Each structure stands twice: as C-alpha cells, then as structure tokens.
Amino acid sequence: MAKNQDQIKESVNTQQRYGVFLDAWKRKEGYKGSMSFGKKANIEYLLRDYYDNGVRKQKVLGQRSPETEKVLADYLAGREDAEQRLKAAQANVARQAGINRALGLGRVPAIGAKIIRAVDKAGLLGKGVKVIGTNAMFAYEAITEVYFPQSVTSTEDIDMMFDARAKIRFASADETTAPTIIGLLQQVDRSFIRAPNRFSANNNDGYIVDLVRPQINPPWKDLPSSISNNSDDLEAIQIGGLSWHENAPSFEAVAIDTRGEPVRIVAPDPRAFAVHKHWLSKQPDRRPDKRARDRCQAALVAAMVAQHMPHLPFDPDQMKSFPRKVVEDAAHLFAASADPADQFSF
Template sequence: MSDLLPMTANQRRMLVDTRQLWDAWQAAWRRRAGYAGSLSWKEEKGSDYLVKVFDDPGTRVRKMRSLGPRSPETERIYQEFRTGKEEAKERLDSLSRRLSEQARLNRAVDLGRVPTIASKILRRLDREGLLGHNVYIAGTNAIYAYEAAAGVFVRTDLLATGDLGILMEARARLRLTVTGEEPASVIDVLRSVDRSFKKADEASFRAVNRDGYYVDLIKAAANPPWRDEREGFGEGDLLASSIANMKWVANAPKFEATAVGEDGQPVPMACPDPRAFALYKLWLGTKDDGRDPVKRARDVEQAHTVAAIVTQHLPQLPFEPEHLKCFPKPVVDFASEGDDPFFKPF
C-alpha cells in the first residue's frame, strides 16, 4: 500500500479556495496594520493641530507627534486616514468571516491536517514576521507543507509527533514587523499562543507546555565555530541549539506552502526544500551513531516518503546536481544507489 493518498477533487478545490482566501486575508491584515495608531485634533494656544498617537517601534512606548496646524492638507490627511482605516477594517472583518466559513467546510471534507497547537504557533510566527525570514519549520511538521503542495496525504503514523522544531537563520538580518517593530522573541510568541509554555531551564533551547508539547529552537553549527551569531530573539528568549551538519538543510533553497490545520484554518508553512529534507533524513537514519533504532527507521521511512512526493508530484523540483550542491557528494551518491534509490544516478 502506498504511503501517499491522493486528495479527492473536492478536497483539492477546497484547498485552492483556502489558499486564495488566505492570500487575500493576509493582504487585508497588512493593510489594516498599516493604520496602526490614531489621528485626532488637539487644541493648543487657540489653534487646532493634527496629532498622531502611536506606539514607538523601538521602545513600544506610546508617543504623540504633531502633523501640523489645521489646514486643507491636514484635513485631507485626517479624512483619508479615517476612511482608509474603516475600509481596511471592514475588508478584514469580511474576509475573516469567509475564512471561518471555509474552515467549517475544510473540516467537513477532512482537509485539516496540522495539529492545532502547531498551527497556532506557525500563524503567530508568520504574523510577527519571523516565519520564512528568520525561522523555518524543521523536522516532521515540514511534511505537512510538502503533502499540501503535492495534493496528497501522507500516512498519519509518519506524521505523529509531540514537538515542533524551529530552525533559526542565525546569520539572517532581523526583519521588522509590518508596524516597524522588532519581532517578538520565540518564547513570547509561544506564550501568546499558550501561556503555559515555559523554558525547560534558563539556558534552554526548548520550551514545554502543560500538555508536554515542546518546541525546540535549533540552528546550524557556526562555521568557523568561533563565529559570533545570534542565538535567539531578544533577552530571555530560547537559546538555539547548534546541530552538526544542519548547514546542509539551512543552506538549501526554502519551500513555502499553505496547509490546513485541524481547526480547518489555513497554516502558513516555510521550511527547507523537500529534496534537502529527504536527503538529510536519509543520512540521519542510516549513519551508525548509536541513535535509537526506532527513530532511525522512522527517519529513513520519512525520507523515502518525501522523496516519493517530489518525484511523483512535484516535477518542478528535480533531483539534479545543481540543486543539491549544499550536500556532500557521498551523501547524494548514496541516495541514488541501492535497491530502492531516491532517483536515478546522474
């Protein structure tokens, strides 16, 4: 029996509708965020002045700035701001209602896949401007992105996991949020989703909630080892654990897709290229390093499953040398050999 089950025509249609709605909702949310703060008239020494009240991006302290005395120009600014803000709110509210209805339909056709806690975390990381820029999904949860892009379902036992791995781009420039603020720390993002998340210890790369679900922040080992790199996002954040040979995955092209959570809502996914995932999992599962043989066997099975997704359903991602340069040649050669190779030898 194949590990891949094709989506029905109705499920594919629902997924397409969900992606389009999500794209529209994100654009509407960004537009609404652009109207942060407020404009009002303030009387001073007998004259009216247009003032903007806003939260300072750096300190998050509420501030006030004058835009000038009342005049045709400031009157225009005031009216356009009020009208634009109201229109942006109305559009966002409308699309939010449509997303809620789409979520109900998605649940009805069993399209929901990504566990609810992981879905909420990924949406929040996306809103903070971290996902797809400074952090990516690592490990088993990335398979949800690959299957959604291919229009198939992977066997649930290959997807079962009680954790979420987050790969940090330690060398990437920190991207500001839509409102110009620095993104929240990973631990703050987790606590905004579930207040029970706590660091395993003060110098930990892991946070755990009351249900035992844990989130690991990892990164590729620095090269050279003494290179000064970011370990987290702000004071008190998780401190990323350095993983040997994770650079193969970190340096690979990135892959984005929209999956669907168990709650029926869309989930933004940003993760390593599925070819990199497959090769890394194959290497991890076949190297003789004393790891748990059960985990090693699962790594190999996941590797072959993701390779099948690529070769059978994602022809735009060929297993060719120029796309696999981030991996050592012996690893690539190994994947093309044996009785059940990923792909034909070059």
C-alpha cells in the first residue's frame, strides 16, 4: 500500500521532531545526579554526585572559589535550560502523535514500541542490541513511500539480538539499582516475567520478548550470555546464522507506533534481512508455516530495496558477512520489478 502525500509529509515531520526530542533528552540525561558545595575537613568543595550501575559515587571538582562557583551556576542554568527544552520537545512530539493517529500512520505495535524505547533509553539500542525479525520491517518501510502488507508484519513478539562483543553501558531509570533486561521490561509492563527457558519473557497478554545471540565460534570462547550479568536476568539463546547479522551494517529509522508516537529502531541492513530470511526459508528443520512467512518477508524486503532504496544497491561484495552461496541464492529477489506494495496479497 502506498502512502499519500499527507502521510509522507507527516512521517518526515515526525522524524525531525523526534530527533529534536532525542537530542533534548540526551542533554537532560547529562545533568543526572546533583552538584553542590559540601564540607570535608572544614573545607568547602564543589561535589558532583551521581549513580553508576546502581552505586552512588561522588566526584570532587575543587575547593570553593569564584571558578567553582561559576561551574555550579553554569550547571544549574544548563540543567534548567535542558529541562525546558525537553518539555517543549515532548509537547511537540505529543501534538505530532495526534496528527499521526488521524492520518493512520501507526504501524508498530504499542507494546513493542514501548520496549524498544526502553532499550533505547537504557543506552543499549544500536550499542550491543538490535531489533531483528518482523519488527525490523517497520524500520525499512518508515523511510519509503509504501507499507508492507499488514498480514506479514503482524506480530505478538519481538526478537532482540545481543552482541556479546560490544562494550555495553547499561543505564536505568532507577539510578539506585543495577539494571536488568527483565527489570526494564517490568518498567514497561509489570506483568512481564522470565520464562523457564531463561531467554524469553512474557506478559499477561501473551506478548513475548526473546533475547538471542549468534552461535559462539569457537564454542569454548568465553562471552557473556546476559547483558546485565545478573543471574535472574534473561540469558540470550544462541541461534545459527545470526553471526551474519552481527557483522552486517546496521540500519536506523524512526517508525510510528499504533498510538502515533515515534520510535527509533536499529535493525540489520535490509539487504542482510532479506538474504537471511531467504536462507531461513530453506532450512528443513524450520516449521513449514515459518518458512513460508520467511520466504514472503524476504521477497517483500528485497523488492522494497530494489524499488525504493536506490542508496542501498544489492552488491554481493557488500555482503561479505554472509557466505557467498547464501548471497547468490538470494540475488534474484533483488532483481524483481514488482512493487512490494502490490507484490503479494493475502
């Protein structure tokens, strides 16, 4: 389905306003904690208090002087300005969400979008964690003039790929406790619990979050399975073929959820998505219904790349993270002339 001109215009406006919001939010985060003068051994010092992974820390910035008084004044003024700019940006995003709802721009399931935003605010999105699977398709369509058929994007789960090689700095809304993925999910919905398999979490509505990672090679290589290293947290399950995604370029876009609110998604390059899905569709140990969906999604994403993403030409030399035969087997998908908005009907 093609977007109309109003939808295209407001999609661009959403991306711009959300970009301003994210910049304002990051600036405000820089003022977390506090700054004040305090006495140590009867001498006044400028102190900066903050939390690091749930541990309260304090940094001494110098004895009281005209210079440190200016540092404090600048800090307080900057924090006030950051708060006001964030409030203005939030108001703009809220107004934009109303416009988006009226135009029917919402695509990403609300619960999935909330989870992705929480991961983003924790400093993990694109820095050790990517959105893979069906939810990645919302990022691809966000920058084009067409939508994928809803029948191939409907989903009741979300897959998060953990890159254990990344140096992760995990932030939390609650500065006083060490953050965990399950704690992050429970901030979104209190009913989330870890499943017995340890790599999944589900809520009362049956929405599932899976934490996955590539198979370790060699198998004895020591890499963490948990983002937080907390024994009660989710532990990523190893999945074959994901190392190709891990080493492929990332793709970032701002999509819109069903409430009209923007969400930044960091996913694998759409060319890598299509190649990987095509490979999955040929795996004999995969369920037939999943293979059929994989095959359809691969064809649709490849057609979208060919027709609507001229800046991403399909070049096997740019897909070096995949085995060459896997890339060659999928090459015909990118030569398709049909538009992804019309290629399939269900």
